[in-house]
Amino acid sequence: MSGWWWREHPEALEWQREADAADAARGPGVPVGELPQFVESQQVSLRLMVLLHGGPPTPEALKEARSLSRRLLGLLPQPGPDQLCYQERWESRSRWGGEESLVCSRRTCGRCLPLKATR
Numbered sequence: 001m002s003g004w005w006w007r008e009h010p011e012a013l014e015w016q017r018e019a020d021a022a023d024a025a026r027g028p029g030v031p032v033g034e035l036p037q038f039v040e041s042q043q044v045s046l047r048l049m050v051l052l053h054g055g056p057p058t059p060e061a062l063k064e065a066r067s068l069s070r071r072l073l074g075l076l077p078q079p080g081p082d083q084l085c086y087q088e089r090w091e092s093r094s095r096w097g098g099e100e101s102l103v104c105s106r107r108t109c110g111r112c113l114p115l116k117a118t119r
Contacts, residue, residue, distance in 0.1 A: 006090045015093075016086055029114035032077050037113065041075035044068050074107060082109035 006012055032038055048068045051061045085104040092101035103112035 006087050009090075012090060015090065019086070019089070023111065026115075030117040032110070032114060035077060035113060035117055037075050037108075038077055041072055041077075044072045044075060048072065076108060077113050078108050078110035081111035082106035085109050085111055 007016075048065055051057075051065045051068070054061075057065075082104060085106060088104040088106070089101050103109075103115050106112065
């Protein structure tokens, strides 16, 4: 299931407020700019800009640019929690007997990626 159905649970909004308060108390973890994934995304972004602004586009350059754009979307950390971060962590409560996961599995979650890096 996907969507916001989990928020309909009576305890969900209170849990979300508590999770946000715990995040604020814990701090962000590793600064996003120090993540290897962020550094790689900057390199990909630079190559993409060179391809798109370095002269008349060729079919090969456009093909590489499209590939780099897709790769960049899978690397660049989001500025905040992923859209499904809360839902995934909430659902983990039922899998782990009331204990939610500290981090979600989303590759570019701006909340969880820095926390994963501190481990």
